[in-house]
Amino acid sequence: MIEIIYFEESISEHPRTLGIFERFPQAARVPCSNYQEVFNPNGQNFRIQKKKPSLILAQKEGNFSLPIPESYGVGGKTNYYFSHMLNCLYDCRYCFLQGMYSSANYVLFVNYEDFLKDIVQKTSESPEPAWFFSGYDCDSLALDSISQFSSFFLPHFSKLSNSYLELRTKSVNIKPLLKSKAVPNIITAFSFTPQEISEQIEKGVPSVDSRIEAMKKLTSHGWPIGLRIDPIIDCSNFTDRYSNLFQNIFSNISEEQIHSISLGAFRMPSTFFKKIEKLYPEEKLFAGPFQKQGNSISYKKELERERKDTCINLLKKYTSVQKIFSCDIFESAIN
Amino acid sequence: MNLITAFLQEAKPVIELLNLKKVEVPSPFKLYKGEIHNLVISGPGGENTTQAVSFLHGYLPSLFTPWLNIGLAGHGSEKIGNALQVVKCIDENSGRSTFPPQIFTSIFSKTILKTVQHPSNEYLPDHAYDMEGFSFFQTATRFSPNELIQSVKIISDNPVKPFSQFRKSETESLISPHLPNLLLLIEEMEKSAKSLQPKQEFIQLFQNLISLFSYSETQIFQLKKHLHHAFAIGIKTDSILKIAKESSDSRNFLSTFLKELDSKRLFS
Ligand code: SF4
Numbered sequence: 001m002i003e004i005i006y007f008e009e010s011i012s013e014h015p016r017t018l019g020i021f022e023r024f025p026q027a028a029r030v031p032c033s034n035y036q037e038v039f040n041p042n043g044q045n046f047r048i049q050k051k052k053p054s055l056i057l058a059q060k061e062g063n064f065s066l067p068i069p070e071s072y073g074v075g076g077k078t079n080y081y082f083s084h085m086l087n088c089l090y091d092c093r094y095c096f097l098q099g100m101y102s103s104a105n106y107v108l109f110v111n112y113e114d115f116l117k118d119i120v121q122k123t124s125e126s127p128e129p130a131w132f133f134s135g136y137d138c139d140s141l142a143l144d145s146i147s148q149f150s151s152f153f154l155p156h157f158s159k160l161s162n163s164y165l166e167l168r169t170k171s172v173n174i175k176p177l178l179k180s181k182a183v184p185n186i187i188t189a190f191s192f193t194p195q196e197i198s199e200q201i202e203k204g205v206p207s208v209d210s211r212i213e214a215m216k217k218l219t220s221h222g223w224p225i226g227l228r229i230d231p232i233i234d235c236s237n238f239t240d241r242y243s244n245l246f247q248n249i250f251s252n253i254s255e256e257q258i259h260s261i262s263l264g265a266f267r268m269p270s271t272f273f274k275k276i277e278k279l280y281p282e283e284k285l286f287a288g289p290f291q292k293q294g295n296s297i298s299y300k301k302e303l304e305r306e307r308k309d310t311c312i313n314l315l316k317k318y319t320s321v322q323k324i325f326s327c328d329i330f331e332s333a334i335n
Numbered sequence: 336m337n338l339i340t341a342f343l344q345e346a347k348p349v350i351e352l353l354n355l356k357k358v359e360v361p362s363p364f365k366l367y368k369g370e371i372h373n374l375v376i377s378g379p380g381g382e383n384t385t386q387a388v389s390f391l392h393g394y395l396p397s398l399f400t401p402w403l404n405i406g407l408a409g410h411g412s413e414k415i416g417n418a419l420q421v422v423k424c425i426d427e428n429s430g431r432s433t434f435p436p437q438i439f440t441s442i443f444s445k446t447i448l449k450t451v452q453h454p455s456n457e458y459l460p461d462h463a464y465d466m467e468g469f470s471f472f473q474t475a476t477r478f479s480p481n482e483l484i485q486s487v488k489i490i491s492d493n494p495v496k497p498f499s500q501f502r503k504s505e506t507e508s509l510i511s512p513h514l515p516n517l518l519l520l521i522e523e524m525e526k527s528a529k530s531l532q533p534k535q536e537f538i539q540l541f542q543n544l545i546s547l548f549s550y551s552e553t554q555i556f557q558l559k560k561h562l563h564h565a566f567a568i569g570i571k572t573d574s575i576l577k578i579a580k581e582s583s584d585s586r587n588f589l590s591t592f593l594k595e596l597d598s599k600r601l602f603s
Contacts (some may be wrong), residue, residue, distance in 0.1 A: 004437050004445065006424060028445035030422050037436045044521070045480035048527050052438045197602070235602040256509070277563075281533075285562035289600045 002109060002146070006038045011059050013188050015109035020057060020146065034058075039086075039103045047279045049104035050091055055146065058086075059107035060109035060295030064118035064131060071326075074172045074187075074226065074260040074325045076131035076164065079210060080122060083137035084109050084149055090139060090170060091203035093285050094231055096138065099272020110256065112152045119156075123163040129185075129190040132157075135168030141188075150176040158183040173215040174208045182222030187259045190215055192249070194241035197233050202287050208245065219257040230264030230327060232307050234299055235275075243314050250318040261319065263311055264327040267291075267302045273297040336525050337391050337475075338374040341467050344506035345406050346376050350576045353521075355506050362390050370453050371525070372530070381450065381470035398414035399531040401483040402475040406516065407506060408448065408465040408488035409498055411458035418513040419446035419463060420520075421486040426469035427451045431501045433472045438527070441520045443487055456497040463488050483528055484523040487520065489513060537562060548585035558585075561592050568599050 005027045011017050012031065028029075032038050035058035065082035073079040086107040087097055098104075109115075123130050134149075136142045144150050150167070154176070157165045165186045177188065189200065195208040206214075215225050225248065235241060268276075270292055277286045290297050298304060308326065315324055338353075340346040343365065349355075355367035355374055364387045365603055367374040368453035373395055375525030388402070413419065420443035425432045427449055437445070449462050450469035458464065475484040489509050490496040518595060541562060565575055578595060 006434070028422060030445070030447070032423070032434065037432060041481065043476045043481045044436060045482055045531065048438055048480065048482045048531065049436055051527075052440075054437060071421040105436075125403070233602060243344070282567050283603060284567045287567040287596070287600055288602050289597070 002027050002055045004028050004030060004051070005057060006032050006035070006054060006147075007057040008035055008059055009147045011057060011110055014057075014059075014110050016112070016148075017057050019148070020055070020108075023146070032056075035107055039101070039105060039107055042102065042103045044100065045279070046098050046104050050098075053087065054105045055108045056105050058107055058109055059111050059113065065122060068133060068136075073131060074166070077128050078122075078126045078130040079133065080119075080130065080132040081136040082115055082119070084115060084134065085143065085147060087137070087140045088232065089142040091205075092170075092205065093201040093276075093280065093283055093289050094233070094266060096155055096268050096272050096286045098279060099275045101266065102138075104209075106138075106146075108143075108147055116153070118154055119163065121159065123160050126162065129162050129164055131164045131166065133168065135166070135189075139169050139171055140167035141169040141173045141176075144171075144176055149314075154183065154186060154320045155179055157186050161185060170202070170205045170211065171279065174214050176324045177223055178221055179219060182226060187224050187226045187263035187302060188215075188218055189228050189260075189262075191228040191230055192245060193229075193231070193233050193246045194235075196241060197235055201233070201283075208248065212249055215249075216252050219253055224259040225253070225261050226258060226333075227261040227262070228319055229311055231261060231264060231266035232304075232311060233266060233285070233306055234303060239303060239310055239314070242311055246314050246319055249325060250300055255319050258319065258323065260323050261315060261323060262325040262327045265298055265308060267296050267298040270295055270297050336372045336521060336527070337388075337395075337400055338372060338521075339377055339387060339391070339404050339471060340374070341377055341384070341406050342503075342506070343376055343508060344503055347393060347537060348507055348511045348514055349374060349405060349517070351516060353536060357512045358371075360394065364371075364390050366391070366394070366434075372521075373386040377467065377541045379397075379410075380466050384467040384558070388471060390477075392478045395476075396449050399483065399528045401521075401528045402485070403470075403517075403521060403524065404468065404471045404480055404486035404488075405510070406422040406465060406467065407487060407491035407501075408468075408508065409492040410446070410463045410488075410490045411419060412460040413463070413490045415437065415490050415493060416509055416512070417444070417489055418516065419444050421446060421448040421463070421468060421488060422446045424468045424486070425449045429452045431469075432535055433469065433507065435472060435474075435485055438482050439485070439523045441523070442516055443520070446488065448486065450479060454498050456499060458494045458497075463490070479528075480531070483524060485520070485524065486503055487513070487517060490497050499567065503560075533568070534570050536572065537566060540575065544579055544588075547579050548582075548588060554589060555584050557589055563591065564596050565592075568596065570595065570599065 065080035068079045355369045365376040375391045377383045422545045446463045448468045455562040
């Protein structure tokens, strides 16, 4: 329930702003000249703000989509990410957003048309299919009822045949997708950790089973889906837990309908890690066997490789290696 | 919990509510204290507010203390006697704004507060007016997280009954009806602050271990980190004390402690 809506004065009459005002008639409306006045001040505490985030409506100026490193993609050569929103409904303890932002408030950029213009231009300039990843600074679908993101972008991407859209999510809010015809170049990519891990460190995230159920519904409507095993969390009974997770997924979802599977180890810029550790000093996850490598915090290299290779070997039982992508800084044994 | 009002008349109902007692302090500001609440009366205006907040922090320094400003204000469109929580505060002098994050379930409606230099009979709709708010926020945010710094204004004048017609004797009767809701807000702020403070068990153990050896600054940092990890993993206080008591010095203790931690780091 949103109780406070901050809005940039320049977009007070924007149709998307007015629509949100209408959907939250009880919310107090607070004008600001720039969203950063509310979002960026020093002295905010992400942890207590997360208990009750407010909504900030803003206009994005430039840098609508930005390139991502080739190694983070799922087979495409031209890869961009874009963020119509900053921050997330859920509260995953490993989430780098807690380290990147000082505020847990949700920022929604209402000028979708400018994002689209940029996407169309980048698509037309790209000789190969261009990939656009949404869900880097937020969950793509979790707050769709507020943002109406999917109802705007889906019809446009269905016409952009030289591009792909990845909706990365842990949400089961798939109604907007089920209402429309499946679009082959829109991949809804679900992230997973085993249920026992998720319960402990992914607060508010729907259960593994309900996410599998959502994937099942999407695939039965013809929508392609992706699996994102990211971050891989080292834990006791690692092999059994990840094996059960994959078994659960592949006994419910047909392999042919899975576009890609990516694996990512836990990694985070050390400045973010330090900040998050300070916010949650009593968090068990952060007492794990991490080490600093360059400017990043991650599991020890050997451990990380071993865990990733275990996942790859487990996945090979169900799918071909061509569908498996490794999305992080160290090489692994995909081949 | 620190409370601040500009005038004694504004403070009186709160002093009674929280059963605060006057404390003699070498300061121009009047201070009232209870078991967990402190109230300072700043006097009017930004300069006094800045000094009173700094005085109270200096007198009773604490890391995660909530701060609440309670006071009267004018308003362009609200009825006399309504209580409102400040969601944005504009300093008329500099044009700068601050946005106290709203995380509490307080039932007070929200308002924009304009902090002015002098009392005025000019009112904009949807705006409250005082002479202290901006300085309060600016100063208190140096000492506590922004979320724990809030202000509630009770409307004393408006375009229908302007400031020139306001009588100080009305103050208590304007504030008193809002005491139950103010108390709810105070309790919620305290609860949030408590959630940020280290556990008593942690503090005691830390002090105990500090008293056993002499530590360098770096070692104190390491000790805190080890202790946090130990608490997260669930290593018992007794086991940590046992390691300490069997160690010859801080270096030896920290390295044995680390070995113990490393053997138990696996996430379950
Ligand atoms: S779902 Fe993703 S974006 Fe949301 S909190 Fe978890 S990791 Fe962060």
